[in-house]
Amino acid sequence: MNQAAAPTDAIDWARIREDFPVLRREVHGKPLVYLDSANTGQKPAQVIEAVDDFFRHHNANVSRAVHALGTEATDAYEGARRKLAKFLNVRGDELVLCSGTTFAINLVAYSWALPRLQPGDAIVVTRMEHHANIVPWQLVAERTGATIKVAEIDERGDLDLEQLYGLLTPEVKLLAVAHVSNVLGTVNPVRDICRQARKRRIVTVVDGSQAAPHRPLDVAAIGCDFYAITGHKMAGPTGTGALWARREHLDAMPPFLGGGEMIKQVRFEGTVFNDAPHKFEAGTPNIAGFIGLGAACDYLSAIGMDNIEAREQALLEYATGRLDATEGVRIFGRAREKAAVISFLVEGAHAHDLATLLDLEGVAVRSGHHCAHPLMQHYGVPATCRASFAFYNTFEEVDAFIAAIAKVRQLLL
Numbered sequence: 404m405n406q407a408a409a410p411t412d413a414i415d416w417a418r419i420r421e422d423f424p425v426l427r428r429e430v431h432g433k434p435l436v437y438l439d440s441a442n443t444g445q446k447p448a449q450v451i452e453a454v455d456d457f458f459r460h461h462n463a464n465v466s467r468a469v470h471a472l473g474t475e476a477t478d479a480y481e482g483a484r485r486k487l488a489k490f491l492n493v494r495g496d497e498l499v500l501c502s503g504t505t506f507a508i509n510l511v512a513y514s515w516a517l518p519r520l521q522p523g524d525a526i527v528v529t530r531m532e533h534h535a536n537i538v539p540w541q542l543v544a545e546r547t548g549a550t551i552k553v554a555e556i557d558e559r560g561d562l563d564l565e566q567l568y569g570l571l572t573p574e575v576k577l578l579a580v581a582h583v584s585n586v587l588g589t590v591n592p593v594r595d596i597c598r599q600a601r602k603r604r605i606v607t608v609v610d611g612s613q614a615a616p617h618r619p620l621d622v623a624a625i626g627c628d629f630y631a632i633t634g635h636k637m638a639g640p641t642g643t644g645a646l647w648a649r650r651e652h653l654d655a656m657p658p659f660l661g662g663g664e665m666i667k668q669v670r671f672e673g674t675v676f677n678d679a680p681h682k683f684e685a686g687t688p689n690i691a692g693f694i695g696l697g698a699a700c701d702y703l704s705a706i707g708m709d710n711i712e713a714r715e716q717a718l719l720e721y722a723t724g725r726l727d728a729t730e731g732v733r734i735f736g737r738a739r740e741k742a743a744v745i746s747f748l749v750e751g752a753h754a755h756d757l758a759t760l761l762d763l764e765g766v767a768v769r770s771g772h773h774c775a776h777p778l779m780q781h782y783g784v785p786a787t788c789r790a791s792f793a794f795y796n797t798f799e800e801v802d803a804f805i806a807a808i809a810k811v812r813q814l815l816l
Contacts, residue, residue, distance in 0.1 A: 447699075504533075
């Protein structure tokens with residue numbers, strides 16, 4: 404898989420930024436500085452136009468009509484599946500299209516784990532997981548009698564791998580781990596983790612929501628059993644995402660939802676289900692959204708995911724240095740390998756108040772628990788602010804962010 408384009412120093416990042424219409428607007432009379440891409444990524448014109456073109460010229464349902472529009476819609480939808488499969492370096496017939504990571508993990512929970520787990524079994528999750536990779540396992544554990552064990556983090560925000568591997572005892576049947584933490588930016592060594600789990604015959608579920616938009620991915624090389632992504636974080640429309648699963652799992656798992664298009668034949672005496680991945684795709688999908696996601700894959704691949712990662716690492720290094728030089732700022736997470744996410748607090752300010760005051764300066768950051776209550780409990784805080792960067796951000800925006808924090812600190816003194 405080659406997602407590289409021109410070397411990063413040859414890329415005109417200012418021109419690329421012009422592809423994003425929303426970045427040209429003002430907020431409260433100030434130029435928008437959007438630092439919330441871990442929440443949702445902004446959309447380039449190419450994605451917006453792909454969605455618009457579908458509704459204007461091709462709108463029809465998929466797999467249900469032989470007329471021209473129906474054929475065009477189906478071809479475009481399945482074309483998006485192929486694009487996403489190439490982006491992830493997986494087989495298209497192992498890729499279930501769904502609304503996002505939350506749905507994908509619940510699909511694994513209810514179609515793989517619920518029929519298999521029993522009292523005495525265990526599931527391992529990590530301290531840094533998003534609620535979407537915690538709550539489904541709790542629900543399954545309650546219904547099956549399984550237990551949940553927690554892998555902890557060290558003082559830097561890295562997974563304590565020695566403790567994690569010590570948890571992987573014979574009763575553990577499933578390990579759920581984030582590829583990249585949405586709060587700390589920690590990049591977990593998922594390939595090594597999955598190798599250790601595979602040695603112990605433990606099934607692995609990797610949450611790739613924060614990895615897919617920001618770094619080159621080779622899901623096949625990771626060696627996991629399941630990998631989940633969310634489209635709206637990777638410049639695609641909301642309500643899109645995917646679950647990749649090994650073929651043997653997809654074939655053995657029962658459908659999660661019943662309805663149209665996930666069947667071959669329905670009789671009152673019984674139903675014959677469609678082949679995977681289609682047996683997990685009941686009902687009319689978000690056709691336009693997935694066409695937009697396919698366009699997003701094209702867009703990101705044209706820039707080059709290695710170039711995107713390098714650009715964002717440069718922004719992270721610069722922003723971290725500027726924050727470290729700012730009095731009264733506490734940063735959460737100093738992992739050895741980290742994505743372009745900085746969770747922080749300013750002395751004397753609640754996270755929500757800080758985010759509100761920054762918004763008045765045109766700076767959009769996230770505040771709250773970031774769907775990671777157990778991680779907040781670990782640090783003993785109710786919430787943090789989070790600045791998350793993407794390749795369309797600039798060093799000048801980092802300066803504006805730091806200036807806004809300085810202005811807020813003056814108000815607090």
